Amino acid sequence: MALNSGVKLFVLIGAAFAAVTAFWRAIHKNKRETGGGNPLGNPESPSKAPKSRLVEATSEATVIGGTSPPVAVSEPTFLVTKGEAGQNEVTCNDSVPLGVSGEIGGLADIVSPAAGGEHIHEVPVDQTSEATVVAEPELAEAVCGEHPPDQLTDTLLKDPDAQSLSVVPVEAAEKLASLQDATAERDTTPQPLQLTITSARQFSTVLENAVEKVSKGSHGETEEKGAARQNATTLPEEIPQPVQLTDVCDGQVLNGIDGTTEVEGARSGSCSEKPALRPVTEPLGSEAPTTPSTTPQAENGVVQADHEGDNLSAGASARSEESTTPERSAPESTEVGPIAARPSSEVTPIHKPGRPPKYKPSIRVSEATTPTLRNQTASETDGERTRSLGVLVHVAFDRRNRCRISLLPARNEDLDEVVRVNGQNGVESWNASQDEWFGDIVPANLGLLLEQGSIWQSIKYPELRWVLSGREIYVLAQNSTISAFVSTSRLSLQWDHLVLVNKRLERPAREALEDAGCSNLLAIDGEGGVPPGWVLFRNVRPTVAVLHDSGAGILNVLRPVHDIEIALRGGIRLGHANWLHRHPPQIRVNGATEPVEVLIDGRRAMDDGNGNHEVTGWDQPGKHIVFCCGVTQSYSLVGGIEDWEAFEAFTYQPGRRERGPSLAICGPLVASHNPAETVILSPSGNTCLLGSVPGQIVASPPRYEVSSREFLAIADFPVVWVLPAAPLQCDRSVAKIRLVNPHSPCSAPRSLTKAAHNVSLLWCYAILESSYKRLDIEPGTVEANALWQQYKSEAHRLKERLR
C-alpha cells in the first residue's frame, strides 16, 4: 500500500512536471509563431545545413517504476557549426516539429490545458547531471570531441531557454562562445579578451553566465542556474537601459558604486596577471555592431580610444585607475601624455568640443565655505590632464563712441604663434597678438556665444581648450596687459567698469548698479555696436559696497564687496611680472574701504597720497613681493639691453653704369660694408680723394645720375683732401680744394714697387696741378692753407726723388 501510494505520488509529480514543461513549451511555440521566428534569418532546417551536426539534446529520465505516463518534450535544438575563424558558432533552432523526435514512438499523448489542447509527447526527463544524451549519439560524441566538457555543459549549451539565445545575433553568439572559450582557457592563456554587448539581453546573458561561473564553478546545478537566469532576464528587452562598462576579472563581476559593474580584485590589482574581459558597451538600440578587430588594444596599461570614443580596450592596470562612469568613456577621459611629449607631426583627429560651461559667479557670503562645483570640476580636469584657457570679452570704443566687442583668447608664452582650434563655428586659426593674448575674434554669432558660452578645442593638442563660460552679465574693467576693457569677475569699488547685460536682465541689472552707487549710467544697445539682445552700460563706477545674496545669482557680480586686490599698474612692463628698472609699476590696493597694512618685501609700505604704496628699496632691481590682507603679488625690476649693434636696414648698390661698393643705411647712419672704408660727402666736381700717405689716391665718381651738389665718395684710406678730377681743366671760380680731415703728410718709403711708384707719382701730380691752378682751399683758414703747403712741399720732394 505504501509502495502503491509512493508510486502514485511519484506519478503525480511526474505528471505535474510534464504539465509544466508542456505549458512552457506551448508558450514558447506561441511566441515563435507570432513573430519570433529564427532571428538568425536561416530559413533552412538545421538538418539541411551543410556541415552541421544536429544535436537533439533531449534527455531521457530514468523511469522509476515504469508506470508513469510518458511525457514527450521537444528540447531546443542547438546547431553547432564551425565559424570562419575556427571558433564554434552556436545557434539554436527550437522549431523542430513535434513528433519528429525518435523518442516519441510508443508513448501516450497527453493534452495539456495550458498548451491549448495541443498534444505533447511525453518523454522522460532527467534533471541530473548524469543524464546522457541519447538522441543522435554519434553527433553528440562528435560535438563532445570538439568541445571540452566544460563548454558543452556550460550554461549556454545546456540552456533550454532557446529564446535567450535566439535573439543573439551570430556575431554576438560568436563572442559569447569566445567568452566561454576564454573563460575556460583563462588559466593557461592570460590574454585580454574583448566582448561586445549589443543589447540588454546579451548583457544579461553574459552577466548570467559570469555569475553562474563564479557562483558555481560546476555544471549541472540547474536550480541556481535557473535562479540566475531568472534574475538576469528581469531586464526589459525593449526599454533601453544604460549599460555600464563591465569588467570581468577572474570570473568575479560586481556592481560598482554608482550602479555600474566593476570587478572585484581589479581595483586591488589582483587581476593584473589574470586574463581580463572588458566588454565594450554601446547604448541600447544601437544598430551598428562593434567589430572587435577595430578596437584598439591596450598598451602598457594605458587606455586608448578610437576616434569615436565608443570602443575601449584596456589593460588590467588601466582599469584599476579609471572610473567606470559613462562620461569617462568619452574621449576626454582617455589618459594622454603631456603636450610636450606628443610629436608635432602626429595626425590628430578633430575632436568635437564639449558643451560650454555655464558661468557660476563667486558669491561671497559668510556661509559659502564649501568648495564650489567649479573646483570639483577643476580637480577632475587635472586628472584628465586637460588644460583650459580663458576667453575674455574685449570692448573698445572708437572716436565715434561706437563700441567694438570681441573675444580675446588667452595665451601662454609656450604656445605657438598660430593655433588652429575647433569651436562652434568650425575650425579657426588664431594668431598671437602678444605674450598673453591671441588676436581679437569677432564671431558672427557673438550674442549667442556670450549667452551660452563656447569651447574651442585645439586641433594640434586635443587636451588644450579655450572656454568662454556663458552668462547673462559680463563685468569689464581695464587690464594691465591690454588696452580698453576686458571681462573680469565682478565690480570693484572706485574703478571704472563696463557692464554687458542680456536684455532679459537689463532692469534688475540697472537696479543693482544703482544700488552700488552708479549714478550716471549710459546704456548702449545694438545701434552702438552691441550684439542684438544685449545692452552695454557705461560710466559704471561703483561707490557703495553691497552684500552678496545667495538668491541673487548672477546679479552678485554687480555687487561690489570689500575685496582686496593688489594692482600693479603703469611703469614699463617688459613682460609678465618683469618691469624695466627705474620704471616700476604703481602699487595700489583695490577694494579696501578702510586703511589696510601693505607690506613690500616684508616692510610696511606707505601711501604716497595718491593711493600708491612705496617703501625703501621697492624700486631697486630684483624681485619684490607685495602682501596685503592675505593677498600676495610679486614683481621684478630688471635691466634692458644696453648694447645695440648697427645693422643693414637698407642696402644700395651704385647705379647701373657705375661701379663701387654698396652702402648700408641704419637709421641716420650711412656706412660702407667694409669698416675700413671711408664714406664722405664730396662736392660734385671733386672726385679725386687723397690720403696723407703718398700713393693714397682714388677717383670716386658719383654713384647715381643725380644732379646734386654733393655726392658720396668712398675710399679705403682716411681721406684728407678731395680735389677736382682734372685740376688743370676745371673752372677755377667753382672748383675748390676741400680739406676733409686735417692730417699731416707722411713721407714715402725709400723703396717702392713699380705700382707704388706710379700711384705715388699720381698723388704728387694731383697736388701740384691743383696748386698750379691756384684753386681756393676750403675752409679758407690759416691752418688749412698751412697744411696744404706741407702737402705741396712733400709732393715736390717726392716727385724729384721718383724721377
Added chain:
Amino acid sequence: MNVNDLLLWLSAKGAGAWSSYRAKVDEMIRIEELGNGNTEIDHDEDDGEEFPIYQRVRLNLECLGHVEFFRRDFPEGWRVVPPTLACRSGQNYAVGILCGARSDGLLDRITSYCSDLRIAVTVQDDCPDRIEIAAENQHQLQLLGYRAGIKVQSDAARMLLAAIPPIDDRQLRAPTELPFGDDWEVARFSVSTFEWKAAAADHARTASFGLYRFKLGYRPQYYAKLRGEAYKVPVQVGKYLFLRRARRHVISYNPAQQQVTMPVTCRPPILVDRALTLCEGLIPRIDGGRLTYQKVGEADASAAAALLRQ
C-alpha cells in the same frame, strides 16, 4: 600715450615682432587718447579709414631714425637703431639730434658729459621727445659720442640724400607678375587728383603704364606698369615715378623759411622723409593738406628734389 616710454621699452627689448609692438602700443595707450588722432594724414594704406595710432607712431619712429620696421632681416618685425647723433653743422655751430635707442643710463651719461653743451628737449605728439645737443663744432659732438658710447653721423641728412638712389633706379622696383584672380580690389593712381580710382583687374593686366593698387584684405600691394612690364614698388616711389612721367611738380621750397612742402598724399619715400625730418629733428607739420619740413637747407632741398625727380 607716452612714446618716450614706448621707445624705452623698444630699446630694452632690442628687437621683436610686429605683434609685440602693436600690443605694447595698445597697452600703453590711454583710453582717452583713442580719439585724438590726426585725421589729416596720408590714407594710402587704409583708404579713408582712420589711421591707427600704432601706424602713426611707427611712421614717426621710422622717420626720426629710432626704429626700423619690416626690413629684409626682419620682414614682420622691428629692430631698434643704435643710439646715434645725427649731426648737421654750419660755420659756427653743430647740432646733433639723438636718434635710435634710449635708456635711462644712456641719457644719464649724455647729461653728465654735456656740461659745456646745450641740451634742448622738445615734446611732440606721437613721437619721442626730440633731444637736441648744440655745440660749436662737430668735434665736440664726436667727443661726446665717444664718451657716452653714441655713434655720430656727420651731416646726416646730406649723407642720407647722397646715399640713396633716385626713384627711377632699378633697385627700387622689382619685376614681378600681377596678382592672379578677380577677387582683388584694384585701383589706379591718378596723377591729376592724387587719388586712387577703382579699376578693373583685367585693365591693370593689359595696361602698359600706370600705378595700380591691389588690395585683398588689409594689406595693399602696389604695382607699376612700365612699358607693359609689371614691377612691385613702394607706393611713394611709384607715385613720384608717375608724377615725373606726367611732369607734375609737387614739391616747393621756401628758402627764406627753409621749408619744403608737398601734398600729404605725396609724402616722399621713407629715407627721403627721414633725411628731411632730421634737418630739424621734428616730424613734418601737416597743414592745409600739405606736409611741411622745417629748417631744410637749400642743398638738402635740391638734393631731395633731384632724388624725387622733381
